[in-house]
Amino acid sequence: MKMNNIRTIKGGGNLRGKIKVSGDKSISHRALIIGSIAQGETTIEGFLHSEDPLSTADCLRKLGVNIPEIKKDEPFTISGVGLNGLKEPEEILNCGNSGTTMRLLMGLLAGQEHKNFILTGDSSLNERPMGRVGKPLSLMGGKILGRERGNKAPISIEGKKLKGCLIGTPVASAQVKSAILLAGLKASGTTSVIEPASSRDHTERMLKAFGADISVRGEFGRNVVIKSGANLIGQKILIPGDISSASFWMIAASIVPNSEILIKNVGLNPTRTGILNVMDSMGCNYEVLDKSIVAGEPIGSIKVKTANNLQSFTIEGDLLPKLIDEIPILTVAACFCDGVSEIKDAQELRVKETDRLKVMTRQLRKFGAEISEKEDGLIINGQSQFNSAEVDSETDHRVSMSLAIASLLAKGTSKIIRADASNVSYPAFWDDLAKLVN
Template sequence: MKKTISKPQNINSTIRISGDKSISHRAAILNAMAEGTAEVKNFCVGDDQESVIRCLKSLGTKITHRIDHQDNHPIHSFTIIGNGKYGFKESESSLDCGNSGTCMRLISGLLAGQKFNTLLTGDDSLSKRPMNRIANPLKLMGANIRSLNNSSNDEVRAPFEIIGSDLNSINYKSPVSSAQVKSCVLIAGAYANGVTTITEPSKSRDHTERMMKAMGAEIEITDKKISIDNSKLKAQSIVIPGDISSAAFWIILASCHKNTELFIPNIGLNPTRTGILEVLTEMGANINISNQKTELGEPRGDLTVKSSNLTGITIEGSIIPKIIDEIPILSLAACFASGKTVIKDAQELRVKESDRIKATVQGLLKLGADISETKDGMIIKNSPNLKGSEVSSHGDHRIAMMLGISGLLTEGQTTITNAEAANISYPNFWDQIDNF
């Protein structure tokens, strides 16, 4: 699919964002392994939603779906009847995680403690992504993981089989700051004998430990160190806040487009996810937060964003895990910032759905940006006079949407190839673009 976009003169609107993908996946998986029934409202949309729900249903979880509407925006809700920790059933076929690394890595922690075996598969992109980062700690806990991928060396990649086992607790120092790795270990830790501890180099997003604690898990949280004892969970209903990673596209559009004001209600404000707001505020963005509250451990609020004059900065170190998904769209913002923006320590982007460093640089170069690639990031110099061109999403949803926002900021027409990639996480993204 090709999508062609032109720059509008003015943008003043309310944008409603579907539920946060990270929180949605955790709410589904944790409520499925809990005791009781929960309603999860404003669930995330897109192919990743379908992947996690499909996998849980294949494991015997009873789930019903309802769609409501608010301001012509679809609100997805799921009622989940928990299985308890050991009420899952062996799937009659392999579990297809589609493009969702979150689904594959989190559900692996659950499957490691079951009494049956499961084959996990994914699409071509997911099958290239490294899974040793979860396989290694799970093996230390006693899980048996067998890779069926013919890749070289000892790297585990999908498809792979998890042979359910009795798990032992571990004290694990993760070599990477990854919420997916941490979540996998914590979920497996709920099945293990004794207290399991994981320590990260820097703190990653903490949705899993917040939600598990709210659901009754015996869990202790000390910054980069989290410990969990063998635990049962109690099902908890939740209204999922809007996904701040999705909101980031509109926040940056409003910041960079002249004569613009956007209102974005009910956005998740988890401190491990608001790095995008911290970075943009440091760059000079005009962002106001109102109506703040907390539900099931997750803070949220309404955002009002106005046009602003941005200034280039250096982005590196401990902030990177908090903004890893937003770096492509931040790179676009850097084109409109005075001076130079340097992004470092972001090598994790090279093993996402695409090599996001290379894909971002290639796309923005074609639009006329002054941007160059480094081993672990990018250097972007002020280059606001972008001109439309044909650019590729590389089959990556975040690259597709970054280029879509670029089209609203460039002179002339911008055409994105493989634009359907946005459906992975944001299927009504192009509809909202068209509203401008």
């Protein structure tokens, strides 16, 4: 991934206009995977044409699934191979920088009997923790090996006959849960996942739409139960805009003076709308319009105007899994609220694409932010005066975009190094920014 490019951003202007953000990254991955193991054809529209989901498509092709070349903004159709139709690949499956690809494929492949698979990724992905997926799959009878006692890639999987069981996950992670549910499709009997707090439920919604025997007990998917034996049937899927990508504009329009933005067709899944809860507590000025439901996923458009005297906020506990990807941009927002904001219980951010707590602290201080790092979070003093700076995404897509929004509030012209990191989840980000800035 070449990322030597530099973007310059002039502070000052305001943001006005309408945009449609990139398709939801989580749903794009799942549409490919579940469509591949369904019977018949699955047509996908609104797919996020970015590095991570394209890594998933590439791996599935090597497993024998017929996925055409995916072109930006064009629908495409997959021919599913059914639950037993995946082939042993002739080469190593490269997941690029995508933790979702690696973790979900571990679950998908663990039950493919008498076949062997090796998964690897780039240097950043190969340092991320995979034991949290490998361990529960081993409990089901999976045979998964890797570096550092199975905790790091490259990962080797020997497909085995799996047995359904009851698994409690120590962290609320949609990726861990999804891997177990995908393994549960091939396991004997019933597989049940109990989470400490609710994580994103895109996998459950989509499996249900494809005909899996899946039920959710307890509020917000604390206990998800899947029975093997049901065939998945191909579907038409429209992928909504990614609320994590929309959040950059939602926060930007809230904190950049004289701004007003309309973001069309955003996914409003209740396990992902934590950002709206925080915007409510900040006193942001927004409304949700044109609500509807597509393939089990709620969508709508969000209109945001600048709000004055934003209030500081605290993020902790059960709210965290619902906005894990929005923490970098909310850290920027906190710099412009009245009072002291605090982010707690966010240890998970230390094992994302980068250690996001450390990186956001290090970079925002260059603008003049008053921010201090704790083991599990951040303390941010509001009412900052930002001055232009030279900052670095440190190769993290969400950091790159957060620094772009921060630069709009700095006096003078700022430089962002390795700005192209944003391509991982939002390739059109810089074009959209240029379109909105006045």
